[in-house]
Amino acid sequence: xxxxxxxxxxxxxxxxxxxxxxxxxxxxxxxxxxxxxxxxxxxxxxxxxxxxxxxxxxxxxxxxxxxxxxxxxxxxxxxxxxxxxxxxxxxxxxxxxxxxxxxxxxxxxxxxxxxxxxxxxxxxxxxxxxxxxxxxxxxxxxxxxxxxxxxxxxxxxxxxxxxxxxxxxxxxxxxxxxxxxxxxxxxxxxxxxxxxxxxxxxxxxxxxxxxxxxxxxxxxxxxxxxxxxxxxxxxxxxxxxxxxxxxxxxxxxxxxxxxxxxxxxxxxxxxxxxxxxxxxxxxxxxxxxxxxxxxxxxxxxxxxxxxxxxxxxxxxxxxxxxxxxxxxxxxxxxxxxxxxxxxxxxxxxxxxxxxxxxxxxxxxxxxxxxxxxxxxxxxxxxxxxxxxxxxxxxxxxxxxxxxxxxxxxxxxxxxxxxxxxxxxxxxxxxxxxxxxxxxxxxxxxxxxxxxxxxxxxxxxxxxxxxxxxxxxxxxxxxxxxxxxxxxxxxxxxxxxxxxxxxxxxxxxxxxxxxxxxxxxxxxxxxxxxxxxxxxxxxxxxxxxxxxxxxxxxxxxxxxxxxxxxxxxxxxxxxxxxxxx
Amino acid sequence: xxxxxxxxxxxxxxxxxxxxxxxxxxxxxxxxxxxxxxxxxxxxxxxxxxxxxxxxxxxxxxxxxxxxxxxxxxxxxxxxxxxxxxxxxxxxxxxxxxxxxxxxxxxxxxxxxxxxxxxxxxxxxxxxxxxxxxxxxxxxxxxxxxxxxxxxxx
Numbered sequence: 030x031x032x033x034x035x036x037x038x039x040x041x042x043x044x045x046x047x048x049x050x051x052x053x054x055x056x057x058x059x060x061x062x063x064x065x066x067x068x069x070x071x072x073x074x075x076x077x078x079x080x081x082x083x084x085x086x087x088x089x090x091x092x093x094x095x096x097x098x099x100x101x102x103x104x105x106x107x108x109x110x111x112x113x114x115x116x117x118x119x120x121x122x123x124x125x126x127x128x129x130x131x132x133x134x135x136x137x138x139x140x141x142x143x144x145x146x147x148x149x150x151x152x153x154x155x156x157x158x159x160x161x162x163x164x165x166x167x168x169x170x171x172x173x174x175x176x177x178x179x180x181x182x183x184x185x186x187x188x189x190x191x192x193x194x195x196x197x198x199x200x201x202x203x204x205x206x207x208x209x210x211x212x213x214x215x216x217x218x219x220x221x222x223x224x225x226x227x228x229x230x231x232x233x234x235x236x237x238x239x240x241x242x243x244x245x246x247x248x249x250x251x252x253x254x255x256x257x258x259x260x261x262x263x264x265x266x267x268x269x270x271x272x273x274x275x276x277x278x279x280x281x282x283x284x285x286x287x288x289x290x291x292x293x294x295x296x297x298x299x300x301x302x303x304x305x306x307x308x309x310x311x312x313x314x315x316x317x318x319x320x321x322x323x324x325x326x327x328x329x330x331x332x333x334x335x336x337x338x339x340x341x342x343x344x345x346x347x348x349x350x351x352x353x354x355x356x357x358x359x360x361x362x363x364x365x366x367x368x369x370x371x372x373x374x375x376x377x378x379x380x381x382x383x384x385x386x387x388x389x390x391x392x393x394x395x396x397x398x399x400x401x402x403x404x405x406x407x408x409x410x411x412x413x414x415x416x417x418x419x420x421x422x423x424x425x426x427x428x429x430x431x432x433x434x435x436x437x438x439x440x441x442x443x444x445x446x447x448x449x450x451x452x453x454x455x456x457x458x459x460x461x462x463x464x465x466x467x468x469x470x471x472x473x474x475x476x477x478x479x480x481x482x483x484x485x486x487x488x489x490x491x492x493x494x495x496x497x498x499x500x501x502x503x504x505x506x507x508x509x510x511x512x513x514x515x516x517x518x519x520x521x522x523x524x525x526x527x528x529x530x531x532x533x534x535x536x537x538x539x540x541x542x543x544x545x546x547x548x549x550x551x552x553x554x555x556x557x558x559x560x561x562x563x564x565x566x567x568x569x570x571x572x573x574x575x576x577x578x579x580x581x582x583x584x585x586x587x588x589x590x591x592x593x594x595x596x597x598x599x600x601x602x603x604x605x606x607x608x609x
Numbered sequence: 610x611x612x613x614x615x616x617x618x619x620x621x622x623x624x625x626x627x628x629x630x631x632x633x634x635x636x637x638x639x640x641x642x643x644x645x646x647x648x649x650x651x652x653x654x655x656x657x658x659x660x661x662x663x664x665x666x667x668x669x670x671x672x673x674x675x676x677x678x679x680x681x682x683x684x685x686x687x688x689x690x691x692x693x694x695x696x697x698x699x700x701x702x703x704x705x706x707x708x709x710x711x712x713x714x715x716x717x718x719x720x721x722x723x724x725x726x727x728x729x730x731x732x733x734x735x736x737x738x739x740x741x742x743x744x745x746x747x748x749x750x751x752x753x754x755x756x757x758x759x760x761x762x763x
Contacts, residue, residue, distance in 0.1 A: 228707070229616065229672060229706045229707065230614060230615065230616050230672070231614075231615040231616040231618075231619045232614075232615050232616075246707075248706075252706065255673050256673060256706055259673055268705075270705050270706050270707040271705070271707040
């Protein structure tokens with residue numbers, strides 16, 4: 030069974046419901062596309078409504094069966110009928126065929142995306158309002174107090190009930206200084222007398238003095254400003270320079286003369302400490318320069334994910350997708366554990382492999398150096414016009430008609446034989462290379478190639494935007510009509526990420542298992558379609574692009590469906606323990 | 610070099626005109642931010658009768674940043690390591706601009722009187738201090754005799 034039809038992934042095991050449905054939809058799209066161009070948009074929307082349970086970027090939900098689980102729920106009559114058809118027609122895997130359709134709809138994660146100010150409001154709403162009647166001090170002071178107690182409300186209340194005044198004064202809050210919760214200013218700004226000498230800098234001839242009412246300590250404006258700037262960055266409370274009296278937020282603003290340097294900075298610090306303290310529920314978006322915070326309300330939801338070998342993907346308001354569990358980019362079909370293993374391995378081996386996967390390759394025919402500057406793997410040598418596949422460095426011709434054969438790892442047959450021989454001799458020379466190094470090298474090359482391609486796709490994305498603009502100007506289309514390109518390229522990028530991670534999965538999979546073969550066939554199909562889609566985008570003429578709209582949408586839709594099928598297939602590998 | 614801040618001038622004047630008993634701090638002629646310090650071991654401590662040399666430097670950010678202080682004389686103490694570095698809260702986290710050179714030096718003198726082996730800098734010394742205190746005190750006295758008896762206060 031070396032060459033399975035990739036479509037028959039649904040035939041083995043009953044759990045490939047998803048890919049089956051998608052397949053149907055794919056054909057539907059094509060039919061509709063051929064018949065009625067205008068209705069297509071609507072149709073697609075409907076379809077999206079239908080496959081509600083598919084991978085959605087915001088809520089990662091699978092609708093599928095899991096043979097290990099005890100709870101079953103029945104989706105709909107329609108799906109069950111399909112299930113039965115599958116069971117009766119192809120009964121290759123008896124164990125899984127007995128399993129019923131199980132919904133893992135409930136395995137999803139509810140979350141909010143917040144920025145610092147929203148989180149502050151939320152904290153005030155949820156914690157401070159509740160505590161305020163007990164403490165009878167102002168909200169900002171309570172926030173200070175909570176930050177001081179590491180956000181441990183119970184400990185704070187316990188300590189407070191034991192000894193009110195000590196608790197407050199240990200945080201520098203003088204009970205007489207607070208007026209039933211109204212935050213009164215502790216600091217007074219005074220014009221400096223001629224004879225005044227600041228006790229900190231010993232300068233005279235000063236403009237402003239700040240004087241603390243409760244402890245009667247004072248210093249000049251410059252000293253206080255320098256002091257507060259330093260303190261805000263390292264502590265939860267800003268105290269008087271001489272004693273333990275705290276300055277409240279209003280005081281800070283008065284001294285700093287600006288909220289951005291004063292209270293807001295300290296609040297930010299408090300909130301940072303809050304997030305660090307509650308990292309199981311709150312996470313910063315890991316993307317560079319993104320200040321969004323993802324808040325998962327119920328962490329119990331997260332427990333379910335590893336059982337199904339899926340990961341809680343979240344998206345911040347800046348459209349960054351990441352895994353809430355491990356903080357990496359979207360790594361489906363691999364789960365967090367596998368992604369972690371892969372990354373660790375890659376870190377370890379990358380020094381050895383970096384030179385192997387340099388950005389340039391030689392043309393297999395004329396040996397001229399070629400740099401890949403587009404996302405497509407179909408290369409045409411600028412010198413000798415030889416057409417070849419970037420991945421396997423072999424003739425492109427066979428890739429066109431039959432399968433995109435080059436992502437398959439077959440020992441001895443693979444790509445650049447010379448390179449392999451070299452590595453073999455290396456292996457025997459130092460004897461240090463692990464047994465599976467060849468295999469690893471192969472998959473790592475694929476992984477990094479698609480990572481590279483994904484980056485190039487992002488560049489393409491920028492060009493696409495320009496193209497849309499030029500189309501609006503030259504062809505005179507409306508903005509909405511140009512959106513299909515954006516949609517399609519989003520699909521392309523998502524699919525490439527999934528394909529990339531699927532190679533990590535391949536590496537860890539049992540090669541002899543039938544499901545692995547099906548998985549690889551799925552990979553092949555997705556890869557070839559990704560390349561075809563990617564090639565469509567390289568069209569330079571905007572008019573041609575518009576004419577290809579249908580082709581583009583169909584291809585993108587198909588790529589999406591194949592990606593989902595691949596992810597599902599990968600999940601199956603993981604849940605059946607074929608991949609370890 | 611920029612002009613010396615008034616605060617440093619004032620502190621230096623006061624250190625000279627109204628010195629702390631048992632502590633003598635002299636600014637370096639070439640660098641007025643650098644001080645040579647001599648400190649008398651507190652009475653009824655293992656360091657009694659010893660005179661310890663220290664160096665003190667006021668960084669540019671002083672008084673927003675704490676002064677840097679280091680023992681030059683060898684000393685057997687759980688909170689002072691072989692290089693003379695001192696583990697003292699007011700020299701690190703608990704520094705406040707309201708503190709001064711004299712208060713810092715007094716704190717160091719107090720640290721000599723009350724070693725704290727539970728928050729050690731020199732681990733071997735602290736271990737000995739906890740396991741066998743009389744022996745540790747004996748060693749401290751010996752070291753004082755060996756290294757801290759050659760100096761005299763001016």
